[in-house]
Amino acid sequence: MLDETEEGHVTEDGRQIGGVLMEMRNITLRFGGVVAIKDISFDIRKGEIRAIIGPNGAGKSSMLNVISGFYHPQEGEIWFKGARRKPMKPYQVARQGIARTFQNIALFEGMSVIDNIMTGRLTHMRSGLFSQALWWGPAEREELENREVVERIIDFLEIQHIRKTPVARLPYGLKKRVELARALAAEPELLLLDEPMAGMNVEEKEDMSRFILDVNDEFGTTIALIEHDMGVVMDLSDRVVVMDYGRKIGDGPPEEIRNNQDVIDAYLGVAHD
Amino acid sequence: MPEQLLFAMEVTLNGLMAGVLYSLVALGFVLIYKASGIFNYAQGVMALFAALTLVGLMDGQVPFAHLINATFGTDVHHFGWHIPALPAILLTAGVMVVFAIIVERLILRHLVNQEPIILFMATIGLAYFLEGFGDVMWGSDIKKLDVGLPQGISETIDTVTYNWFGYGFFIDRLDIAATLVAAILVVTLTLFSQYSKQGRALRAVADDHQAALSVGISLRFIWVLVWSIAGIVALVAGVMWGAKSGVQFSLSLIALKALPVLMLGGFTSIPGAIVGGLIIGVGEKLFEFAVGPMIGGATENWFAYVLALVFLVFRPQGLFGERIIERV
Numbered sequence: 332m333l334d335e336t337e338e339g340h341v342t343e344d345g346r347q348i349g350g351v352l353m354e355m356r357n358i359t360l361r362f363g364g365v366v367a368i369k370d371i372s373f374d375i376r377k378g379e380i381r382a383i384i385g386p387n388g389a390g391k392s393s394m395l396n397v398i399s400g401f402y403h404p405q406e407g408e409i410w411f412k413g414a415r416r417k418p419m420k421p422y423q424v425a426r427q428g429i430a431r432t433f434q435n436i437a438l439f440e441g442m443s444v445i446d447n448i449m450t451g452r453l454t455h456m457r458s459g460l461f462s463q464a465l466w467w468g469p470a471e472r473e474e475l476e477n478r479e480v481v482e483r484i485i486d487f488l489e490i491q492h493i494r495k496t497p498v499a500r501l502p503y504g505l506k507k508r509v510e511l512a513r514a515l516a517a518e519p520e521l522l523l524l525d526e527p528m529a530g531m532n533v534e535e536k537e538d539m540s541r542f543i544l545d546v547n548d549e550f551g552t553t554i555a556l557i558e559h560d561m562g563v564v565m566d567l568s569d570r571v572v573v574m575d576y577g578r579k580i581g582d583g584p585p586e587e588i589r590n591n592q593d594v595i596d597a598y599l600g601v602a603h604d
Numbered sequence: 605m606p607e608q609l610l611f612a613m614e615v616t617l618n619g620l621m622a623g624v625l626y627s628l629v630a631l632g633f634v635l636i637y638k639a640s641g642i643f644n645y646a647q648g649v650m651a652l653f654a655a656l657t658l659v660g661l662m663d664g665q666v667p668f669a670h671l672i673n674a675t676f677g678t679d680v681h682h683f684g685w686h687i688p689a690l691p692a693i694l695l696t697a698g699v700m701v702v703f704a705i706i707v708e709r710l711i712l713r714h715l716v717n718q719e720p721i722i723l724f725m726a727t728i729g730l731a732y733f734l735e736g737f738g739d740v741m742w743g744s745d746i747k748k749l750d751v752g753l754p755q756g757i758s759e760t761i762d763t764v765t766y767n768w769f770g771y772g773f774f775i776d777r778l779d780i781a782a783t784l785v786a787a788i789l790v791v792t793l794t795l796f797s798q799y800s801k802q803g804r805a806l807r808a809v810a811d812d813h814q815a816a817l818s819v820g821i822s823l824r825f826i827w828v829l830v831w832s833i834a835g836i837v838a839l840v841a842g843v844m845w846g847a848k849s850g851v852q853f854s855l856s857l858i859a860l861k862a863l864p865v866l867m868l869g870g871f872t873s874i875p876g877a878i879v880g881g882l883i884i885g886v887g888e889k890l891f892e893f894a895v896g897p898m899i900g901g902a903t904e905n906w907f908a909y910v911l912a913l914v915f916l917v918f919r920p921q922g923l924f925g926e927r928i929i930e931r932v
């Protein structure tokens with residue numbers, strides 16, 4: 332098994348992959364009689380893009396929810412940065428530097444794009460109630476710093492033109508992008524993306540793929556993503572976990588996964604979007 | 605200017621100021637409803653409890669005196685000191701924060717993800733508990749509350765209007781003070797919610813729980829925060845109302861006046877609560893003035909509800925609420 336201290340390696344395209352950042356050990360998650368995750372182990376290395384794939388209902392979102400603290404597995408251990416993580420609430424996970432997006436998009440519909448993205452900075456805001464009320468200097472400087480970060484992300488994701496637009500008015504593809512922006516605003520160490528390209532047209536998918544690669548490349552952010560589009564998965568990811576009916580049926584680099592017989596069987600005759 | 609018009613203007617002004625108090629109470633409801641989807645039936649009793657606590661602290665009353673005396677055969681009633689209004693108000697605000705923490709610990713925490721009706725029932729229970737608790741703690745007699753706010757007719761306004769119109773308006777200085785305090789409170793709350801970290805978190809929770817969690821917001825903290833703010837708003841409403849008509853059980857009934865305000869303004873809109881309160885305040889005073897004499901008066905008891913009902917028929921989402929169109 333790999334450990335924290337193990338030397339990383341450099342990918343063909345020159346990106347640095349480090350030691351293990353997060354490790355799931357023998358995770359089992361049940362909902363009443365339904366076993367959503369059955370004794371699954373895998374790890375995520377620093378700097379890599381890790382894909383989780385599998386047919387509908389395989390348990391992919393459940394796995395992401397376990398990592399982000401929304402679900403609590405009945406069995407298994409979660410290790411983050413070389414330490415075992417105690418059961419945590421989602422907000423505690425977020426404060427550890429793990430940001431996420433949702434399969435069904437969870438934005439603050441009543442707020443503008445920029446306000447939505449600003450909420451991503453909450454984990455970085457230190458000023459308490461009283462310093463904000465009585466001692467405007469530092470609180471104000473902090474606000475300006477946070478705005479700067481947010482503006483950089485807005486430029487990066489090319490959404491300047493909708494900065495002030497209420498999110499409720501945006502088309503689906505742009506909502507997905509704003510949700511990514513909010514997650515990025517947290518400057519996370521680990522970014523979890525649940526089907527970031529679902530429901531997008533080809534052009535939007537290409538944009539999103541480019542953003543994901545750029546985030547990983549420029550900020551060195553570790554990314555775990557769920558995606559149904561095999562082409563996208565093969566292009567983006569360094570390593571792939573394949574799930575089916577809650578079990579892990581494959582784990583390895585894309586080219587290996589493509590030729591894995593279990594994986595091919597799991598996907599045969601299964602319709603995907 | 606014709607006399608009738610002058611009367612109407614005076615009535616309108618008085619209505620506006622009565623409306624400010626309705627707005628305050630409604631505001632307490634809206635805050636909690638927005639952040640947690642709970643209709644807090646106890647809001648009115650919270651105002652009563654806050655006012656009782658304030659009077660008790662100012663007068664140096666021994667809390668639970670009756671209970672203590674009955675149990676230990678003692679005869680204590682007062683500590684023998686008086687606390688000035690301002691520190692007493694701050695202390696009471698502190699008590700309301702402690703109350704918010706206890707509510708979160710003992711009630712909200714255990715009812716996460718329950719149906720709204722269950723949460724509503726829980727607040728009914730809370731209201732009756734708090735009412736009894738307030739009685740036991742501070743006694744059930746009618747108390748006078750004097751925090752040093754000006755009272756009685758405003759001579760200035762009387763003189764000025766007399767010089768302008770030849771008719772002096774009767775405006776209570778307490779109403780003017782209440783309006784100012786309410787305005788300051790609303791501006792502070794707005795600034796807080798727009799520009800502070802906690803305010804931003806509050807708006808986020810009000811908008812989407814799941815998304816709020818994912819950006820690192822603790823729901824429990826936010827619940828304590830909104831209940832604290834609602835408690836402080838209740839305190840302000842309790843002080844104003846208590847200064848006007850004494851601190852007694854009927855104070856908790858102002859919550860009933862908040863209902864039509866909420867129907868008018870919408871349950872989730874802060875501007876709605878404010879404007880709604882003003883409309884009800886002015887509406888009921890003007891109606892009583894113009895129509896009351898023709899139908900035997902006492903219209904203030906029911907006018908607000910009828911107005912809200914009529915309004916509901918035409919704009920069920922309230923003044924500022926968004927129209928909900930079911931997706932099919």
Ligand SMILES: Nc1ncnc2c1ncn2[C@@H]1O[C@H](COP(=O)(O)OP(=O)(O)OP(=O)(O)O)[C@@H](O)[C@H]1O
Nearest residue numbers: 362365367385386387388389390391392393394434
């Ligand atoms: N909150 C929940 N309560 C009950 N069952 C759940 C819950 N969340 C997931 N499940 C069940 O767990 C199983 C795995 O669901 P999950 O959403 O993780 O699948 P998925 O791989 O993300 O599928 P999809 O590709 O359709 O998004 C399903 O049978 C689902 O019904």
Ligand SMILES: [Mg+2]
Nearest residue numbers: 391392393434
């Ligand atoms: Mg899913």
